[in-house]
Structure formats: structure tokens, C-alpha cells
Amino acid sequence: MAPRVTQEYKREVRERILSAAEKLFSSKGYYDTSMDEVVAESGLSKGTIYLYFRSKEDLFVGLQDRQLKESVTVLESAFAPGDSARTKLEKVIGTAFGSMVNASRRSCRISLEFNVAAPRMKSVQRRRDERFMALHGFLAEIIKEGVEKGEFRRDVDPNQTALILMAMADGLSLDWATTNLDFDWKTLTEQVKKMVMEGLPPR
Amino acid sequence: MAPRVTQEYKREVRERILSAAEKLFSSKGYYDTSMDEVVAESGLSKGTIYLYFRSKEDLFVGLQDRQLKESVTVLESAFAPGDSARTKLEKVIGTAFGSMVNASRRSCRISLEFNVAAPRMKSVQRRRDERFMALHGFLAEIIKEGVEKGEFRRDVDPNQTALILMAMADGLSLDWATTNLDFDWKTLTEQVKKMVMEGLPPR
Amino acid sequence: MAPRVTQEYKREVRERILSAAEKLFSSKGYYDTSMDEVVAESGLSKGTIYLYFRSKEDLFVGLQDRQLKESVTVLESAFAPGDSARTKLEKVIGTAFGSMVNASRRSCRISLEFNVAAPRMKSVQRRRDERFMALHGFLAEIIKEGVEKGEFRRDVDPNQTALILMAMADGLSLDWATTNLDFDWKTLTEQVKKMVMEGLPPR
Amino acid sequence: MAPRVTQEYKREVRERILSAAEKLFSSKGYYDTSMDEVVAESGLSKGTIYLYFRSKEDLFVGLQDRQLKESVTVLESAFAPGDSARTKLEKVIGTAFGSMVNASRRSCRISLEFNVAAPRMKSVQRRRDERFMALHGFLAEIIKEGVEKGEFRRDVDPNQTALILMAMADGLSLDWATTNLDFDWKTLTEQVKKMVMEGLPPR
DNA sequence: GATGAATGAGATTTCATTCAT
DNA sequence: TATGAATGAAATCTCATTCAT
Numbered sequence: 001m002a003p004r005v006t007q008e009y010k011r012e013v014r015e016r017i018l019s020a021a022e023k024l025f026s027s028k029g030y031y032d033t034s035m036d037e038v039v040a041e042s043g044l045s046k047g048t049i050y051l052y053f054r055s056k057e058d059l060f061v062g063l064q065d066r067q068l069k070e071s072v073t074v075l076e077s078a079f080a081p082g083d084s085a086r087t088k089l090e091k092v093i094g095t096a097f098g099s100m101v102n103a104s105r106r107s108c109r110i111s112l113e114f115n116v117a118a119p120r121m122k123s124v125q126r127r128r129d130e131r132f133m134a135l136h137g138f139l140a141e142i143i144k145e146g147v148e149k150g151e152f153r154r155d156v157d158p159n160q161t162a163l164i165l166m167a168m169a170d171g172l173s174l175d176w177a178t179t180n181l182d183f184d185w186k187t188l189t190e191q192v193k194k195m196v197m198e199g200l201p202p203r
Numbered sequence: 204m205a206p207r208v209t210q211e212y213k214r215e216v217r218e219r220i221l222s223a224a225e226k227l228f229s230s231k232g233y234y235d236t237s238m239d240e241v242v243a244e245s246g247l248s249k250g251t252i253y254l255y256f257r258s259k260e261d262l263f264v265g266l267q268d269r270q271l272k273e274s275v276t277v278l279e280s281a282f283a284p285g286d287s288a289r290t291k292l293e294k295v296i297g298t299a300f301g302s303m304v305n306a307s308r309r310s311c312r313i314s315l316e317f318n319v320a321a322p323r324m325k326s327v328q329r330r331r332d333e334r335f336m337a338l339h340g341f342l343a344e345i346i347k348e349g350v351e352k353g354e355f356r357r358d359v360d361p362n363q364t365a366l367i368l369m370a371m372a373d374g375l376s377l378d379w380a381t382t383n384l385d386f387d388w389k390t391l392t393e394q395v396k397k398m399v400m401e402g403l404p405p406r
Numbered sequence: 407m408a409p410r411v412t413q414e415y416k417r418e419v420r421e422r423i424l425s426a427a428e429k430l431f432s433s434k435g436y437y438d439t440s441m442d443e444v445v446a447e448s449g450l451s452k453g454t455i456y457l458y459f460r461s462k463e464d465l466f467v468g469l470q471d472r473q474l475k476e477s478v479t480v481l482e483s484a485f486a487p488g489d490s491a492r493t494k495l496e497k498v499i500g501t502a503f504g505s506m507v508n509a510s511r512r513s514c515r516i517s518l519e520f521n522v523a524a525p526r527m528k529s530v531q532r533r534r535d536e537r538f539m540a541l542h543g544f545l546a547e548i549i550k551e552g553v554e555k556g557e558f559r560r561d562v563d564p565n566q567t568a569l570i571l572m573a574m575a576d577g578l579s580l581d582w583a584t585t586n587l588d589f590d591w592k593t594l595t596e597q598v599k600k601m602v603m604e605g606l607p608p609r
Numbered sequence: 610m611a612p613r614v615t616q617e618y619k620r621e622v623r624e625r626i627l628s629a630a631e632k633l634f635s636s637k638g639y640y641d642t643s644m645d646e647v648v649a650e651s652g653l654s655k656g657t658i659y660l661y662f663r664s665k666e667d668l669f670v671g672l673q674d675r676q677l678k679e680s681v682t683v684l685e686s687a688f689a690p691g692d693s694a695r696t697k698l699e700k701v702i703g704t705a706f707g708s709m710v711n712a713s714r715r716s717c718r719i720s721l722e723f724n725v726a727a728p729r730m731k732s733v734q735r736r737r738d739e740r741f742m743a744l745h746g747f748l749a750e751i752i753k754e755g756v757e758k759g760e761f762r763r764d765v766d767p768n769q770t771a772l773i774l775m776a777m778a779d780g781l782s783l784d785w786a787t788t789n790l791d792f793d794w795k796t797l798t799e800q801v802k803k804m805v806m807e808g809l810p811p812r
Numbered sequence: 813g814a815t816g817a818a819t820g821a822g823a824t825t826t827c828a829t830t831c832a833t
Numbered sequence: 834t835a836t837g838a839a840t841g842a843a844a845t846c847t848c849a850t851t852c853a854t
Binding site: 420434435436437438448451492515518519521522523524525526529534535538552556557558559560561562563566567569570572573574575576577580583584585586589590593594596597600601602603604605606607608 | 616627637638640641651670695698718721722724725727728729737738741752755759760761762763765766769770772773775776777778779780781783784786787788789792793796800801803804805806808809810811812
């Protein structure tokens, strides 16, 4: 009995736990956060936490899932059907970096936690790899299209270049997360676009 | 009695401890490595470890110190006095990425450990920030020189661009460390140079 | 509203819970079985379980009750009015051990659980002791009769012998329950009868 | 360094832990005893307990080991080379039951704990089975010898009979451990011998 | 200086029981 | 009457650090 209401309610409780965990994991780190702290932050009881998540690691994975789901449609919905490869790439860069403006250091730090944990947590690794391959394929496809249409140089390697662009984003996120510097994401985006499209030297 | 011998011996013991810690921290992570494991890996006794390092964190910081010292002269010694800014930059990129070819995933992973720990360990943060600022200044200087000499476009922002280039390196290191993919650092370096110097589209 | 139906229904639910508990307690043991597992196995809800049994211990005692009730009339109904003491004893041995042929390791294991728990659960102890005394008295009476009628030796102590015979049964049950060996209860019964009636050496 | 002394000392500490555990496990049972109680009873610290035993189960197994070792030579050393099978058997019964006179309810209860735990703890099962088979073989051999020499009846099955005799001992131990009755082990031993050697009826 | 046994605070996890619906 | 989400005390186990030898 008590069907619809309960389902919705349970989702809320789950969300509450995840939010508490996100806050703590991102500021104190996964290992320096105890379940007791998650309990306190969430305002729930210890038993309840374990009712929703089998273990601390499971909670961590749940968090990764949530983050991946949230960001899933950001890039794909960015451009129009008729766009040139160049336009597509610029839009992608714009969206990716634009999302950083609103993104919190918190979410960058948490991403970093996932990355570092990945080699040591199977399920985290799997999710990370899937995400990585999907994004890489997405970018490589655009670049390949550009090369074929003559929009990009012949000797541009789509796979390598996709890798480099992803690394740029990952690296900026990493540097932002682990520094106290303020990044000016807007002009940063412009500089990236310029560099990628024209190179540093004048034409 | 002869101080020289004792000093040398002490340095060796220290090194042995650091090597054991590096191996373990890089493969299992800082938190998942216990001091008992460092003891076992080093072949020394627990008391001895604590004779050389006040705490686990101190050992971690010692490791960071060692890594920073090892890499400190790599970049600066790369170019000749009369080099143009462009040449300098290419050499820097070449050296930075070239060093990855020989570098182990291990050293990338441990750098990552330092990065993650940084926000929560003051002394790690300080060292990391110093290093970051030094490298950033070094790069920005080259780029600024290039802009002033007309080798690079007027609208290239030296600081932002230095940041971007560093992020590229950090990001590739991050992605390599947390994936099982094999990176072809040689062609990757070429692609980066091309992109930075010419952009993606044909001239 | 009709009370008959409700009573019957309640009995069924109770039985269902007891059966689930028996299955689990006998295979995993009392302590290694959680109420959640009883819930799952019974297909009922946790609330319902606690509606029928005040506590886990109460459920355990309920199980003991059920087992004792089931086995209560087995021995007494075995023999005819005119039987000699010897015949009675043989019949008792035959029935006791004969019942093992059909009995499951499960019921032996659960008896064992009761025995082990007894010293630490008053009500379990009381039931066990009552049962023990009843059986002991029953056996001792037969043996005493036999001694008085000259069917058994004068120096046979009815109480001690009753104890020994009970121990034999308990011991075989114990050994069977805690081993993986297959017991051939039929010839075992014969051997016991022979030994008890004739001793090992030839007459 | 510090070799001999340390070994002896460590053995003592180990023994101290085992004794504390034995006391508690036998009176409160394995599951109702917490490691905190073992800590308190032993007067050592929690860390020390886990320095000597990997887990609670390991401590349990260690206890079983100790008990088995203590009792290992009791039976085998009981009889002289020239003894007849009958004499041997009588001596074995005498020693086995005689040992109960001095044995504590405690050790019987602990044995029971081992037996009950056996089906659920591999290493306990293995040790128990080894012990069981050894004793069984030992007894069966004596009986077989007796049958072959004509000291026992032709239709006595050595294996089954050995099983029955062991069950008698196990059963008495079980009944003693789980009851509050006082057993008169001396006359009990006599009654057993008589029954086994002559049967209940007069010759 | 070198050792490694001892420590105990604190971590994660379980589970019998309750009670609002 | 029936439910099952919530609870929190208590269990097991870990591990950085100390200190007597």
C-alpha cells in the first residue's frame, strides 16, 4: 500500500543523503569524511543511511551516478543540425567551459575524488571510463568531420586532438579545484577558442 | 663517528623509506596505505620510520618535496640563449611532454594524490602553489615576450594562455593516470605543438 | 467477524513464521539469522512478525514448543499393554532411532540450537529440562520394572542407565547434525539393541 | 634482537587471551561474548587482542586448537601392549569418562560451541572432523581386533559400534553441559562398562 | 640509534525493535 | 490489523603513534 507517495518520499530522502555526502566529500574528501558526519549533516540516523546505501563506497558511487546524470545532456544539446564542424567545436568549447562558470569548485573537487578513486574502485572506474569514451568519441567525430570537409588541416589527428581538448578541460577543472585562484572562465573560453582555431602566432 | 658516513647512511635510509612510500601511495593511494605496509615494503622497523618522519603526513610531504626537486631543473635547462619565443615554447612543450614518455603512471598518480590532498594539507598546498606559480610565471614570461616581439598575436593573453597550457599538461597527466589507455606521447606532442602554433584550420 | 475463521487464519500465519524461522535457524543458526531474513523467508512483513512474537527470542521459544509438541506422543504410543520390560526397551530404542531415519538433519540441528541456548535462556532451559526429566523418568521406569522382574541384572542402576541411553540418542543426533557423514540408522539401531541386550562379548 | 625472551612472553600473552576467551565463550557463548568483554577479561587492550588473533573467529579457532592439543594424548597412552581388546576398551571407556570427572562443565560447553559452530565455520569443521575420524578409527580398530580374536560377537560391526560409543560420550558431555544436574561420573563409568560388556539382562 | 609490541580512539556496519500511517 | 521506514546502541576491526627495552 501507500504507493506513489512513498516512492517520491524515498527519492527525497535519498537525495538528502547524497547532498550531505556531496558537501562533505567535496570539502573534506572521501576518506576524511566519516559516516558519522554524513549522519549529522543529513539529519538522519545511521540506520537510515545504510537503508539507502549499502556502504560508504556505495554512497560514493551513488554520488558519481548523480553527477554523471546531471551533466549528461549538456553538450549534446548545444548545436544546430546545419552547423559546420568549426562552429560545432566552438559551441562545444563554449558550453563545456561555460558550464564551469556556474559549476562550483565543489563539483570539480568531487570529480577529482572520483578520478583519483577510479583506479581503486571498479564501479567508479567503469562509470568514469564510459563517460570518458563517450565524450572522446563525440569530440573525435566532430573533428573528423572537420578534417574531411577541409575545415581543419589534413594532419590533424581527430583522436589525439579530442584527447587534448578533453585534457584541457579536465586540467582546468583540476587546477581550479586544487587552487584558490579565481579563474576568469569567460575570457579563458575566448582564449581557448582563439588558440584552437588560429594558433598563437598571427596569421 | 665520522660524520660524513653517518650523513650518507641517513640519506640512504630516508631514500629507502620514501621509495617504499612512493610505490605504495601511487598504487594504493595515500589513505589505503598503512604505515605497517610502508614498514613491510621498506624492510625497516616501525620505530625507524618514525625516527625519520614525524608522521604519515610528514612522509607524504617528504615525498612531494623529493618529486618537486627531481623535476625542478628539467624545463629551465632546455633552451639556448638566442631562441625565439616560439622556439622556446615548442621546446618547453617538447620537454614537458617528452618527460612523460619516460615518466611512469606511478609518478602521475602520486602527483594526483598531492593535488587531491592539497586543499586539506597546508604544507602540501603551499608547495604545490609555489610550484604552480613558478611554472606559470615561467610560461607567461615566454608568451609575453612572444607577444611583445610580434611572434604571437596581440590578443593573446599571456597569463590565461600559460594557464591553458599548464592545464593541458595537467589534464593529460590526469587522464593518463586514471585510465588504462596507452597514450602515444610522441605524436601527442606533435599534435599539441601544431595546434598551439597553427590552430586546427588550415592557413 | 466469524471467530472460527480468524482463529484458523492466525494459526496459519503463526505456522508460516515458525516454518520460516525453523528453516533459517537450523541452517544458519539462531545468531546468524536476522529478523529481516525471517521476514523475507516468510513473505510477511516485519510488523506482522512482531505481532505474533514479542521478540526474536520469543520466536525461538515458540519453535521449541512446536518441536516438543510434535514429538511428544511418539514414544508413549509405541508399546502394547502386556509387553515385557525388555520388549518395551527394544521398542523404545527402535522408535527413537527409527524416527531419526525420517527426521531431517534440520531438526537435529535445531535441537542442538536449543541445547546450546538453554543455559542462557531461562524459558528454553525450563522446557528442555522438563522434557529431559520426562523422558528420563519414562526410561528409568521401564528399566526399574525390568530389574524388579529379573529381566535385567540386579546391579543395573535404572537412573544411570536411563541417562546413558538418552545420551546415546542425543550423542548420535549431535554427531549426525554436525558431521556430513551418512548414518545408516537401520543397522545402527540393530547394533544398539544388540549391545544393550547382550553386550559386546559372546554369551 | 631480544629473541628467546620475547617468544616465551608472546606465548604467555596468547595464552592469557585464550583463557579469557574460554571463560567467556563457555559461560556466555560465542555470540553473546563481545570482543570488548574479552578485552576487559584479559586485561589487555583491543589492539593487542587483534595483534594476536586476526578476528573473533580466529580466536575461536585458536581456542579449539588449544583444547584439541590438550586432550590429544589422553586416550592413546592409556593401555599396555599386551592388553586384550576387552581390556583396552574398558580402559578407554575408563579414561574417557574418567577425564570428565576433572573436566569442567566449562570445557564441555565450549566443545558444544565448537560442534554447533562447525557446520558454519570451515576451519572449525575441519578440525572437528579430523578429531572425529581419528577417534573413530582408534575405537573401531580395537573393536575389530576383539571381533577377530573372538573376544566380541561376530555380528558386532566395529564401525557402527565405535560410532555408538563415541556418541555415548558426546551425548553425556552434551547432557552434562546443558543441564544443571550433577553426574556421578564414577558409577556412570561402571554402568557403561557393564552394559557394553554384558548387556542389561543377566547372563 | 633501533626495535616492534602495545595502545585506544575512532571507523564502518548490523540488526532487533518501534511506531506512525 | 498490517506495514516497513526509521532508529541507535552496540558490534567488529583498523591503524597512526608511542615508548620501554
